[in-house]
Amino acid sequence: MTALLQLENLSIVAGDSVLVEPISLTLAKGQRLTILGETGAGKSLLIQAIMGLLPPPLRRQGTVRIVGQDIDTLSRKDQQRLWGHHISMLPQEPWYSLDPLMRSQQQVAEVYECVQQERPDQANVKAQRDLVGVGLGEAGHRLPGQLSGGMAQRLAFCAATAGGAEIVLADEPTKGLDISRRDYIAALLRQKGEDGAVLTITHDVEVARQIGGTIMVMRNGRLVEQGNAESLLGAPSAGYTQELINAAPESWPSVRRHQPNVSRATVLEAQGLEKTRGGKTLFKELDLVINQGEIVGITGDSGCGKSSLGDILLGLLPADKGRVVRAPGVAPYKYLKLYQDPLAAFASAASLKQLFDDVIRLHGLDARKVPPLLEQLRLSPALLDRAVHEVSGGELQRLAIARALLLEPVFLFADEPVSRLDPITAREVALLLTQVATEHNCAVLLVSHDPYLVEKTCDRTLALGAPE
Amino acid sequence: MRRVKQLNGSQQIGAAILACLVGFAFLEWLLNGTDPAVQNLGNLFAAPSLAEPLGTDQFGRSMLARMGAALRLSLLLSLVCVLTSATIGVALGVLAGWREGWIDRIVSFVLNMVLALPGLVLILLFAGLAPGSLLMLYLGISLVLWVEYFRVVRAITRASVASSPMQASRMLGFGSFYCFKRHVWPALLTPVLTLAAFGAAASILALAALGFVAVGLRPPTAELGLMMVELFPYYSEAPWVLAQPVFAVFLLIIALNLLAGKTK
Structure with missing residues (x-):
């Protein structure tokens, strides 16, 4: 040979x-x-x-x-x-x-x-x-x-x-x-x-x-x-x-721990949503109710409109039909998004500390909440002294989660939050996200092309239709 | 100081040449009391000496004083033109790129009208309205220059406003001023500075070109283009005198173009 x-x-x-x-x-x-x-x-x-x-x-x-x-x-x-x-x-x-x-x-x-x-x-x-x-x-x-x-x-x-x-x-x-x-x-x-x-x-x-x-x-x-x-x-x-x-x-270990019979307040409700893109109907007559602290997964192949659905729910993209209703009396900044590329969430011209301080100052938050939150996400507070491009992708995604949780959100739309990360880091970030969000009683809409990931981390799953 | 260190090699050379020219123009004004218009017909085309380091021209006027005055005029005019056109262009560009809608349509319409005429023709038109008026030249040059700022700033602003970092800031509850400060302005800074350097070069050239075709400023003003055309008939008798304004324009333009070069 x-x-x-x-x-x-x-x-x-x-x-x-x-x-x-x-x-x-x-x-x-x-x-x-x-x-x-x-x-x-x-x-x-x-x-x-x-x-x-x-x-x-x-x-x-x-x-x-x-x-x-x-x-x-x-x-x-x-x-x-x-x-x-x-x-x-x-x-x-x-x-x-x-x-x-x-x-x-x-x-x-x-x-x-x-x-x-x-x-x-x-x-x-x-x-x-x-x-x-x-x-x-x-x-x-x-x-x-x-x-x-x-x-x-x-x-x-x-x-x-x-x-x-x-x-x-x-x-x-x-x-x-x-x-x-x-x-x-x-x-x-x-x-x-x-x-x-x-x-x-x-x-x-x-x-x-x-x-x-x-x-x-x-x-x-x-x-x-x-x-x-x-x-x-x-x-x-x-x-x-x-x-x-x-x-x-x-x-991954399965982290389902939600009892469906416990009645919870609704944070977001979508009725009869329809969206067409490039002549293709992504979804129609879609109804969705998301309750407090619930983790909902959306799966489907790429191009099936998973991210569009999340953006519509957050009001970042107009729907062709239907409407999205938020819980009354909740401040708009409590509905937030985590991006696939964590770099997309941060202004690159400022240091991380500055960006965190901006949020704290804007909403009059207590700066002492930051260190325990970072600890919960297994991050060192020293990371904040660096610039956005000086931390790794996994760290930056966890910092994005930390910044979102500072505002005590009721709803987080996580758009493929770990697909750009290494498998070991991805596992850590995905499990931390769902765990910490549950502890903060924040609902998460987790979009992923990986059905196993959604199955292991979410309370329930919505599968969007296959393209072509 | 931090900014100077960020400049690359050729930009540092450009900045150094420009600093020398500005230094010469300023020190000449400070130390040399000679009036650039005083004639001495008994001392035509004197070669450079200790008393007249740059020699004298066809009327025996001190070239040192005239070069100093001409450089001051060119530099100041380009500075004022750049400040005016950049302010207008950036303000309108941000407004049009951010709000879009009717503001964008109106400004873009005006812009297309300005663009329909070649820049120098428009400046000539303004200069023709009131010959010899510095104010008209300033208005004409600024009117031509703001277009570039507007187009670049509008495009960058549109991209920044649609970018996901700004979307994220919006969702976190930040207002427009914060978004401008954190997202739009940092993206604008470098291209606007580059445009400013090119704009300064363009206004210096425009002033000299108008002087050269005798529709700009009038004699006896010391102006680089005017000096060139006045000294042109004597190029065989006193080439070193004619070379001075030509060389000064050359240095100004190359310094500004080097300065505008790519950042690291």
Whole structure:
């Protein structure tokens, strides 16, 4: 068995600091390898190093062999000759690798023409066959902007593999995809791994499980453990691996604790809501009552109008029909929103302390309430001295929760509050949000594309219709 | 001081050149008592000496005094024009971008009327109404310059008002003034300063251009464009004298353009 891809003591350094510690691996035909770890673990750097695309201050040490050739002995031009023919890369965001002005089928046909030197008519036939193979047969004439995230990723997959490369490197190929589409991509990679070699990088334990093969768990540029997918995920030996497995919403503890028979005051009521966007009816005749301290989940695939519904309930977006009634006598600032990207909630020009002080001054609040609240959310008060972009995403999202809770809100609309966070952080933030909101008797409308997350954290769930 | 440190290399060079020119114009006014209009027909085109460091012109007038006066005129006029046009443009831009509706429509209509004429033609028109009047030049230049501020500020304001950080502040109960201070103003500051530097350069050029085609200020005023056209016939006799106003305009424009360059 010849090794298609071989790394020997590959490490990545920037100046004096080592970003990825020496790692050795061999991928032969028919093998699948998945590198699992959270953001910042140096996973993406590894793929860039293999392709020879590390940005300048970073340097690679050790040996990379692609189909038996040491890439250090090859000129830049010879290295590039390997691309497409022997090794190809499936990027994180398909939008950046597709031509926005070229029809889908042409993007794949072009690879056959330019890399495989085939005649245009032959290339077109093959491209059409590839697209049908991934369920895009009807979408060949569409532009990338007219495709959904999952479709674009499948198209990128076709374009990346059309050159006939045996080795496919996939960098977070399922980022931002709904569960059904995520599974589809994982199946494609698994299939590709049977007649070639696939190196996948992901933070999603479920994707790693579905692709199978070998798994390497990485943390902070260091290999934590490696082994066969089934045995490693079934019985991990490292604590960090266990943590990663626990971070998937499927494994969260269920925090339902709401007794439905207790009568509570209504904080928000929607009657007969209807919203149409781009000629598509998102929902109609939708009635919803949210009671005090209740946690309501909304699920559905992307584009089904989950966020629009929340915005309508908060009055940020007009509904086409129907009305939203708030509880009488409650100040308007007690209905608040948590954003998907926590940066979206804060003015970037001021320090966090200033922003908190602004809120405290505006509403005449007691500044002594802040430290215990931060403690409740497991935040250090010293964080407030930093600027918005100097704290991590997980910390900033918890600070956003803290700022909202300062006002003792009755209703919080949390729009995918953890989907931009690492799995371990996401778990912590989601569980803290629901727990602390319940303690403050604040109702939460939690929107998420992940049905498990909603199932584990919410008192009841509203599923919005599937698109298309 | 903090702002100066934030400037990048070329901006620091621009600021340094500008500081030298301002320093020269100011010190000349403070220390050199010579009247720029006093003629001395017995001392035409004197070469630079200790008494006349920049030589004399075709009427024997002190070039040091004339350059100082011309620079002061250009710098002051550009400063006043920039302040006026920036104030009007930013105020209207914020108003139109924030409130939209009829205010936006009216101001945008006026803007399109101003834009329909090339800037210099409009300034010429104003200058033609009252030849030699500095006030008319000031009005004309300001009228042309505010358009840029308005367009940029309106676009940025619209984006800031629709942004989610401002939506979040609104929901927290903050009023319009707070939202302006925290969200709109920080986003406006850098582009407005950049526009101000370009605007100052544009007004200096406009003043010099009008002087050069003899519809601007009248002799014997010391003005850079006017000096160029007056000294032009003598370019073979005394090239160093003609070079002075040309070089001064060149330095002013390059300093302001460097200053307007990209921030880090």
